[in-house]
Amino acid sequence: MTKAFVVGHPIKHSRSPLIHGYWLKEYGIAGTYERLDVAPAEFPDFLKGFHRQGFAGGNVTLPHKEAACRLVDRRTERAERLGAVNTLWVEDGLVWGDNTDVLGFMAHLDRSLGTGWEQPVGTALIIGAGGAARAVVAGLQERGIPRILVINRTLPKAQELVRDLRDEGPSSLVALPWADIDPAVAEAGLVVNTTSLGMAGQPPLDIDLGISPGTAVVADIVYVPLRTPLLAAAETRGLRTVDGLGMLLHQAVPGFARWFGVTPQVTPELRALIAADI
Ligand code: ATR
Known part of the structure; x- marks a missing residue:
């Protein structure tokens, strides 16, 4: 046994x-x-x-x-x-x-979006700079996403993440203050929430997806609820979404x-x- x-x-x-x-x-x-x-x-x-x-x-x-x-x-x-x-x-x-969080996140994206999804992404925006953000950034670096922006409420934590991971692969990795969220959203072909915002009992992650490129994908690693306010807002705007449960299952x-x-x-x-x- x-x-x-x-x-x-x-x-x-x-x-x-x-x-x-x-x-x-x-x-x-x-x-x-x-x-x-x-x-x-x-x-x-x-x-x-x-x-x-x-x-x-x-x-x-x-x-x-x-x-x-x-x-x-x-x-x-x-x-x-x-x-x-x-x-x-x-x-x-x-x-x-x-x-295995890295594999879990990437396997879920592959399953949800189909292989080759990374080709048109260009810039990925990661919101948050904790352990989950590190796994997501590492996965995107492995796939060669050219530009990865990391935005966090506490800027020094995003800068520390960038310092620790920047030499891994060809992606350009940039830490930004929360005040830069709008231009970052406007640029990003992939937006990933790795904070606890949007989790049941927490305030939603309130970003303006109206300025996202129409081809953008919005992913959330929060899975309680399954359809977070961020994913609901993305769906309303016709953007493709990836929920947080798949990462949990695949990891x-x-x-x-x-x-x-x-x-x-x-x-x-x-x-x-x-x-x-x-
Ligand atoms: P995990 O390992 O799950 O990533 P963590 O290391 O505690 O958890 O990181 C939580 C992330 O959510 C951090 O980026 C945190 O931002 P701070 O570094 O500024 O604390 C972010 N976060 C949590 N609550 C938040 C809130 N109310 N507004 C914005 N960001 C928040």
Whole structure:
């Protein structure tokens, strides 16, 4: 029986057990995927000892992603670049860490928009500069988007992101103050919200999509609600939209494949199951 986990603090809102539980059943695998609440003070011991508790690995969520990146024995180049780990496994007695948020975001864009979507984008605008923004920027750099603008309420955080990631690939990466949002929206072929604005209980992200190019794509990583005010506004203007649930589903694929030995599919049925829980 293979065991995996998702560890965070708090953890009760995580949808990951529903996703992995669905796949375990779907593929007839005798395994478990457990929700573990581990406080930051206990996290280092947990990370070093989970395999002695019989776990093959697991997912890491807030607030442990950065600590996990520091504490693992080995990390992938992508995790190293982002300074954050969301997937753990064991190889030859060593704990490895990867960041699958990048793959999750890109796989979802590919599925939603069709491959080749990146060709006409030109400029991408990323709103926010936290961990999720770093994953999105890294993914867009890997695809060679020529110009990436990062706008954040706290400008120094956007500048720090740009400093950390600017040498990765040919994209020109620029940090901008919030006051520059209108010209940035007017230029961007892809707009991605990575802040918590628009999440249930939070104010909406209020930007003027009326000045977007007609071919622009608007993506949100918020998935509660599924149709955020930003996505609704984009639809009203006839722009293509990409919601946040797909990233959550696709980032789960590589971990499941490692622990349970089967590469699972993100199906409409799985999407509907998770959407019904939101
Ligand atoms: P995550 O890892 O999910 O990206 P995070 O690191 O806490 O989370 O980052 C949250 C992002 O949302 C930040 O860019 C934050 O802006 P600040 O750096 O200025 O804090 C942004 N954010 C959160 N609430 C916001 C608000 N009310 N207005 C604008 N930006 C907000």
